[in-house]
Amino acid sequence: MKLATAVHQGLEKVAVVHDGDTRLFDLAAAAARGGNPTQAFASMLDLIDGGERALDQARAVFAKHAGEEDLSYALTDARLLAPLPVPRQMRDGMSFPQHILQSPRGSAAMQARLQGNMAEAERIAAEPLGELPEVYRKVPIYYITNRFAVGAPGSTVQWPRYSQVMDYELELACITSRKGCDIPASRAREHIFGFTIFNDFSARDIQRVEMAGRLGPAKGKSFNGSNVFGPWIVTTDEIGDPYSLRMQARINGETVCDNVSRGMLFSFEEIIAHMTQDETIMAGEFIGSGTVGFGCGLENGHLLKDGDRIELEIEKIGVLANSVKVQEARAAA
Numbered sequence: 001m002k003l004a005t006a007v008h009q010g011l012e013k014v015a016v017v018h019d020g021d022t023r024l025f026d027l028a029a030a031a032a033r034g035g036n037p038t039q040a041f042a043s044m045l046d047l048i049d050g051g052e053r054a055l056d057q058a059r060a061v062f063a064k065h066a067g068e069e070d071l072s073y074a075l076t077d078a079r080l081l082a083p084l085p086v087p088r089q090m091r092d093g094m095s096f097p098q099h100i101l102q103s104p105r106g107s108a109a110m111q112a113r114l115q116g117n118m119a120e121a122e123r124i125a126a127e128p129l130g131e132l133p134e135v136y137r138k139v140p141i142y143y144i145t146n147r148f149a150v151g152a153p154g155s156t157v158q159w160p161r162y163s164q165v166m167d168y169e170l171e172l173a174c175i176t177s178r179k180g181c182d183i184p185a186s187r188a189r190e191h192i193f194g195f196t197i198f199n200d201f202s203a204r205d206i207q208r209v210e211m212a213g214r215l216g217p218a219k220g221k222s223f224n225g226s227n228v229f230g231p232w233i234v235t236t237d238e239i240g241d242p243y244s245l246r247m248q249a250r251i252n253g254e255t256v257c258d259n260v261s262r263g264m265l266f267s268f269e270e271i272i273a274h275m276t277q278d279e280t281i282m283a284g285e286f287i288g289s290g291t292v293g294f295g296c297g298l299e300n301g302h303l304l305k306d307g308d309r310i311e312l313e314i315e316k317i318g319v320l321a322n323s324v325k326v327q328e329a330r331a332a333a
Helices: 027-033 044-049 051-065 097-114 118-126 185-191 204-211 268-275
Strands: 002-008 011-018 023-026 072-074 089-093 142-144 156-159 170-176 192-200 227-235 246-251 254-260 285-288 309-314 318-326
Touching: 002 023, 002 044, 011 027, 011 044, 011 051, 023 027, 027 051, 044 051, 097 118, 097 204, 170 246, 185 192, 185 268, 192 268, 192 285, 192 309, 192 318, 227 318, 268 285
Parallel strands: 089 285, 156 318
Antiparallel strands: 002 011, 002 227, 011 023, 023 072, 089 142, 170 192, 170 285, 192 227, 246 254, 246 309, 309 318
8 A cells, every 4th residue: 555644624634545646545534434433544653553453454444435536535635744744763774885885976076066176076076986895784874863854745845054065865765663672684574564765855065074073964964854755655565575666866857866776785674683683663663775876966966956856756656756945044133
């Protein structure tokens, strides 16, 4: 199933996406009509917390009432929110070796351009890629980001006033399905509720400064609406193999990345196994894969400009679209 969170007629609803991704089916209203209202359909987090039983209920309710026209509404008549508006936790990884190798070179070239040294930027961009640092093969690398700075599909992301360089990142992400600790990789798929698309908007110039401190990004990643994911969550049974999905990025209709989710240094299952060593994860946590190769402006040269529209598409999931807007400078106090 494809599961969305949407505002329709002023109410936030959990919905099944159907009819070629054009209509939304109101789960709570359908359950009530069938005489079986349930808390499991009150929010996406409630649905996730309900486990397989709640998912089975959702499937049964949809199968029984899908033909009742008044229980569905057009996607264009609703406003999508992030499918999980406030995750219980957000972690983002560095799993694709091509991105790990290319982004530092892109960052250095960006810095040279900001300093007006175009010759140096061209020299850096022409440098051969080095070897992958061994640490990335030893353990999954990830950081924890702001779970309250979540943006919605279709939203306009406000360019932070402290940054000159805005970027997008094309990522696959999973949502956890249950609480667990010391989860072996062989059982970790049972702890995945579904998959979604993640656009990790980044203030690259600020991120470059922060990363010199060797602790991780903060304001380079966390600003209002910066963590955008959606447009919905696709359950694991419908995704099949998550490691062979076509991944594309477009800016104003121009394709700037066309890759595949194959080649992660560590699978989501292995990342979960690593994360849960003597640490308990909860249902409703978000885990990003990290950027696929060539999936950001640092790598493909297409950094963002005011008014750009970014579309990220992943096979079997859909299209996550957003725009960016430069904010006016704050008035002096």
